Amino acid sequence: MRRRVRLYLAVAAGGFRRYATYGTATAAGVFTNTVFGFIVAYTYIALWDERPGLGGYDQAQALTFVWVSQSLLAAGALIGGGFQEELQERIRTGDIAVDLYRPADLQMWWLAADLGRAGFQLLGRGVVPLVAGALAFPLALPVDPLRWLLFLVSVLLALVVSFALRYMVGLVAFWLMDGAGVNIMATVTSIFFSGMLLPLTVFPGGFGEFVRALPWSAMLQVPLDVLLGRHAGAGGAAEALGFQAGWALVLLGAGRLLQSAATRKVVVQGG
Amino acid sequence: MADALISLDGVEKVFDVRRRVSLMRREKHRVRAVDGISFEVARGEMVGYIGPNGAGKSTTIKMLTGILTPSGGRLRVAGIDPARERMRLAHRIGVVFGQRTTLWWDLPLKDSYGLMRRLYRVPRARFEENLERCVDRLDLAELLDVPVRQLSLGQRMRGDIAAALLHDPEVLYLDEPTIGLDVVSKAKVRGFLRQLNEELGTTVLLTTHDLQDIEQLCERVMVIDHGRLMYDGPLGGLHTAGAVGESERTLVVDLERELAPISVAGARVVKVEGPRQWLAFPAGASAAPLVAAVAADYPLVDLSVREPDIEDVIARMYAGRG
Numbered sequence: 396m397r398r399r400v401r402l403y404l405a406v407a408a409g410g411f412r413r414y415a416t417y418g419t420a421t422a423a424g425v426f427t428n429t430v431f432g433f434i435v436a437y438t439y440i441a442l443w444d445e446r447p448g449l450g451g452y453d454q455a456q457a458l459t460f461v462w463v464s465q466s467l468l469a470a471g472a473l474i475g476g477g478f479q480e481e482l483q484e485r486i487r488t489g490d491i492a493v494d495l496y497r498p499a500d501l502q503m504w505w506l507a508a509d510l511g512r513a514g515f516q517l518l519g520r521g522v523v524p525l526v527a528g529a530l531a532f533p534l535a536l537p538v539d540p541l542r543w544l545l546f547l548v549s550v551l552l553a554l555v556v557s558f559a560l561r562y563m564v565g566l567v568a569f570w571l572m573d574g575a576g577v578n579i580m581a582t583v584t585s586i587f588f589s590g591m592l593l594p595l596t597v598f599p600g601g602f603g604e605f606v607r608a609l610p611w612s613a614m615l616q617v618p619l620d621v622l623l624g625r626h627a628g629a630g631g632a633a634e635a636l637g638f639q640a641g642w643a644l645v646l647l648g649a650g651r652l653l654q655s656a657a658t659r660k661v662v663v664q665g666g
Numbered sequence: 667m668a669d670a671l672i673s674l675d676g677v678e679k680v681f682d683v684r685r686r687v688s689l690m691r692r693e694k695h696r697v698r699a700v701d702g703i704s705f706e707v708a709r710g711e712m713v714g715y716i717g718p719n720g721a722g723k724s725t726t727i728k729m730l731t732g733i734l735t736p737s738g739g740r741l742r743v744a745g746i747d748p749a750r751e752r753m754r755l756a757h758r759i760g761v762v763f764g765q766r767t768t769l770w771w772d773l774p775l776k777d778s779y780g781l782m783r784r785l786y787r788v789p790r791a792r793f794e795e796n797l798e799r800c801v802d803r804l805d806l807a808e809l810l811d812v813p814v815r816q817l818s819l820g821q822r823m824r825g826d827i828a829a830a831l832l833h834d835p836e837v838l839y840l841d842e843p844t845i846g847l848d849v850v851s852k853a854k855v856r857g858f859l860r861q862l863n864e865e866l867g868t869t870v871l872l873t874t875h876d877l878q879d880i881e882q883l884c885e886r887v888m889v890i891d892h893g894r895l896m897y898d899g900p901l902g903g904l905h906t907a908g909a910v911g912e913s914e915r916t917l918v919v920d921l922e923r924e925l926a927p928i929s930v931a932g933a934r935v936v937k938v939e940g941p942r943q944w945l946a947f948p949a950g951a952s953a954a955p956l957v958a959a960v961a962a963d964y965p966l967v968d969l970s971v972r973e974p975d976i977e978d979v980i981a982r983m984y985a986g987r988g
Contacts, residue, residue: 499785
């Protein structure tokens, strides 16, 4: 067991270093995220000037939402990216055969690699935009270290949920040789339902409750609300993290079912 | 065979292929990729598994690794049913698919090896020893810190072969290990495999299109076509079956104009097509004097040398039987 943990840690470390080798891509990403952040920030300022307290956020909280979203965008692969295109390509070319004969679990292998990637992008592409945003705008960042700790746990769970969803999207390539259409659909869904477009707290009534209960909200909305302290007390925070962990388990389980269907199809039908 | 490491008994693999006939109708038809193959490979053997494209070679290898389940028949590798205990088997076999890589594309070669150590739970001392041997004999020392994407095909192949051997596999499957390699790289790979087999007794099963791989490495060769075993025996047996004759290379010459079959000492014309002629000569002979002789007596425009390949052997095998 401990040796397996070490193996997946090594896979994650490899995922981290892989992305670390592309310095220029990272710099370009940081630049894009920062520019994006400014554009969205001014849009939100216009919105919150017009409707103060929209979604229960004051303007500083809304701006915090913007800049933290930009920091998490690459790590959580909220607008695409990540490993699923690579997975699809390996399925299409048959390179997946190499992954299948390894004495390791396919889903855990890719989860470890993707968390490694996300770890790098959290640092490489997350820190600079957040600092830029904090310098340019009054943000409502907490000072309580416990809150930051809870936020980091919440981000980790968000990354697992994001992985679990994209793993299933990637596996679809076993049935549809071209995953492009599914990828676009998955990205559009993620942009809206994670809260990337607008905080999900903005949506009123039944629709609002519905979108906040979906797994995508665990990818962005929940970590942000944890950071902004919208979950009152220890119970509230536990509930938020429990919501994420629940979705993570359900989606990883669903991914395993899909994976065994896919590998059964391959071992019986050939690549 | 008492000590058969690999044994196949009537192994079949049938694929259902759906083909769209019209917009609404799809027709299902069956492809028998492997159609009742039986053979045994003893511990320490080095066997060539050859056949034309689509003959069922890779399908057989995939069944031997456990990533494809046979549709029928019985298959054992080291006493293990690969499809049922793929993970357990993985620790005892090494696999190299020539056209795919197990290495981490963006990272230095040595990172992939570290991962192999954890993946196969190789004790550190054993790992270092194996790695040192591979690095030394496959000439990898200078490449360990180079990202895999920057390696040439031959370098990458050597890297992949090393990766497959760090956990001391009893059997090594090689699917086209020399495909696309230059002459120097091919020689290196072959020399290494021979040593591996002689010194460590590793059983090797290799598929290839390159007849020289077989000639230089394997005493036993199996020929497969249309999913059936056509020949299983010593390489010499293919000669007497009229399949190989003495192995020959072909010099293809383009002349300025159409001529009657030219006559050059040490070669014979086997085919003429317009101004192009094919000259067969013994594989062991040098092409240089032949080229000089042709150029001296005939209006030569261009030329190329073709190595003997498996397709020729099989074509001649059929011709010999028919």
